[in-house]
Amino acid sequence: MTNPYYLLKSVLNPRPFKKQLLYIVLLVFLIAFAAARSWSLIIGNSIYIRGYHIHHFYFGTLLLVGGGLLSLLGENPKTLRGAAGLIGFGMGLFADEIGLLLNCTTAYKPCVYAFPDSGDIIGFIVAGLFLLMILVDLAEKKPVR
Numbered sequence: 598m599t600n601p602y603y604l605l606k607s608v609l610n611p612r613p614f615k616k617q618l619l620y621i622v623l624l625v626f627l628i629a630f631a632a633a634r635s636w637s638l639i640i641g642n643s644i645y646i647r648g649y650h651i652h653h654f655y656f657g658t659l660l661l662v663g664g665g666l667l668s669l670l671g672e673n674p675k676t677l678r679g680a681a682g683l684i685g686f687g688m689g690l691f692a693d694e695i696g697l698l699l700n701c702t703t704a705y706k707p708c709v710y711a712f713p714d715s716g717d718i719i720g721f722i723v724a725g726l727f728l729l730m731i732l733v734d735l736a737e738k739k740p741v742r
Contacts (some may be wrong), residue, residue: 615733616672621681622688623726629689637693654698657690666668694716 633653644651664683671677698713 600656613733614677616730618677618681619733621678622685623723625682625685626689626722626726627719628692631689633693633738634715641740652694652697653690654694657694659690660687661682661691663687668685672734688722692722719733 637653658684664680664685664687667683668677668680671680693715696718
């Protein structure tokens with residue numbers, strides 16, 4: 598059985614390239630989520646195109662698609678880091694909007710943007726990214742020491 602200290606040390610080691618990409622996704626995701634939530638709560642300006650309210654869900658989806666395509670087609674490490682940044686930014690915008698959609702489409706529940714369940718969404722995504730970092734270590738068949 599592996600010592601939890603060594604497992605944590607292994608997860609927090611950003612030297613392998615694939616882990617660097619996951620750290621970029623995680624960091625940009627947290628920044629984008631915080632920025633989207635702050636913008637919506639403090640400034641509150643909405644974007645309208647031809648009378649349609651465009652939520653940042655759509656921008657997040659476009660960034661996720663762009664980052665995914667760039668990561669599939671790119672071979673250069675800088676390109677892959679940029680793709681990781683786009684994916685993280687898209688995930689942040691997408692996750693913020695998912696909370697709003699879940700909260701505002703539930704029957705018999707008032708629609709409030711500052712809902713308390715957003716921490717659950719963030720925690721789930723962050724835990725998933727850390728799990729991916731552990732799996733990257735296991736996939737590379739390096740002993741966790």
